[in-house]
Amino acid sequence: METPRPVVSRRPFCCTLKCFVKFLRLVVTVTSMIFFIVGQAPEPYIVITGFEVTVIFCFLVLYTCGLDKIMRSFFWPLLDVINSMVTALCMLIVSVLALIPETSTKTILGGVFGFLTVTCTIADCALMCQKLRFRPRQPYQKKSTNDIDDRE
Template sequence: MPTLKLKPKHRPFCFSVKGHVKMLRLALTVTSMTFFIISQAPEPYIVIAGFEVTVIFFFIILYMFRLDRIINCILWPLLDIINSVVTAIFMMTISVLALIPETTTFMILGGAITGKT
């Protein structure tokens, strides 16, 4: 009698731990960018935060459509790690620069939120 192999149940990306972390990261980065826009911070702060929002959104779409399973020639976990390191470096730099004198309350809030991603 042959045994039936059941496929493991695939959890949709939005309901996985990885999905929750990426969504939280997106929310924090959007909040930071919003504070920078409200405070009329220098344009590089807004541009870098906007770039990070775009990259995070790209990864969320990529994982939602399961393109990471279709495109096998890229090491996706390594790409995630590299993305996280680059994001951390950019956001830490913005956080420090946002705390330079002549800042507004919203710039400080944007820098404080950015430093926690």
């Protein structure tokens, strides 16, 4: 008689560290955008930051609703890592440009929060890179023949 297999339940995305980092990234980017808007920063700063907010929100919805498991035509972790790298580069440039000239205090705060966005983006990219590893984190352990027979 077969023994029933235990059902492996995964934690929902909203209860993971990746969700926390993405949500923190979203909040910091929105804060940076608000400071750019209130400080009347140049339009490219606001547009780039707003675009990043939109993309982060879309990835949050994608992972929270489980659409990445339904739409298998894309390799979502790779797209997320590429997005994180582009975001880090763009926000780093915007933040440096916001801090260089003599600008208002609110624009400077937008630049500082932009640097925090870059930090959160790098952390998010590091977490997503773990999914892209081809080799497992633990060393490979050869299973005995009894373990193989139990799974069948």
